[in-house]
């Protein structure tokens with residue numbers, strides 16, 4: 001069964017085809033980064049308009065490049081939330097219209113479930129149950145995953161998401177958008193000069209807070225002459241504090257649940273310092289760390305096609321409704 005996956009929740013148009021037995025057949029990504037970078041961040045209206053321009057040509061190209069024809073497609077999976085409402089509606093209406101015209105089912109996929117299941121696209125997928133650290137631009141979540149749709153949220157960010165903090169620090173350091181990779185690149189030139197706090201690690205619990213760390217970063221920056229080396233040292237300290245904070249909370253989640261498999265996914269999981277910190281911690285804990293390949297850490301159509309395929313195989317799909325939810329708690333999903 002070939003499933004077409006459509007991702008359009010933010011600033012990437014991702015299209016993929018996943019086969020229930022053969023695995024991922026093809027995936028295509030069009031990034032809007034160069035368009036938004038002029039404005040220093042994502043402009044929702046421009047994002048929606050660009051998805052409108054790119055979606056149909058990309059779908060046609062992906063089907064053609066997979067050496068398939070339209071009748072080969074048995075179902076459509078699309079990101080229905082969380083995300084930017086306008087951007088989501090473009091994907092949802094396109095997916096629904098195609099499904100209606102082609103007389104095949106369509107399934108609304110939760111964007112964070114897509115991220116969470118992205119490591120399943122790798123040769124060695126993680127076994128259930130596992131702890132997932134989902135770190136993206138809008139979310140920082142610790143979830144116990146017992147199976148698809150069997151999600152227990154253990155912790156979340158009480159204010160900024162980890163990716164959001166990276167993006168805001170990038171702005172302070174005048175690095176522009178998208179912030180995460182730029183902070184990470186600058187941190188490579190930094191030295192271990194400043195000691196930043198590890199927020200909420202001195203009290204029990206699995207919630208996160210990054211807004212204080214952001215303010216601390218700003219105050220530290222203002223206490224310097226803002227030379228290139230000052231900025232690099234600050235990027236280094238911020239990244240180190242974030243990586244260690246995430247690692248402390250993940251270690252706590254593994255210890256509290258007795259689970260010894262950790263998955264890290266979402267855009268921030270592309271960060272090499274965070275990966276190496278978690279790798280070090282899981283080794284010490286005799287646990288195993290799984291993460292998606294780099295291009296599947298950030299938004300992509302493959303993870304949506306995979307998640308949708310599993311749900312369609314289980315017989316789940318909606319009727320004719322166009323389903324788009326900018327806010328959508330992951331714990332409310334059906335299990336399969």
Ligand code: KG4
Pocket residue numbers: 010135136137138139162163164166167178179180181184266267268269270271272297298299
């Ligand atoms: O998952 P994603 O592509 O989109 C959302 O669902 O939000 O995540 C985007 C976030 C952005 O905040 C971006 O700055 C961050 O992931 N990010 C990174 C890195 N690459 C992307 N943060 C830190 N280091 C990176 N290498």
Ligand code: ZN
Pocket residue numbers: 111115136137266267298299
């Ligand atoms: Zn995402």
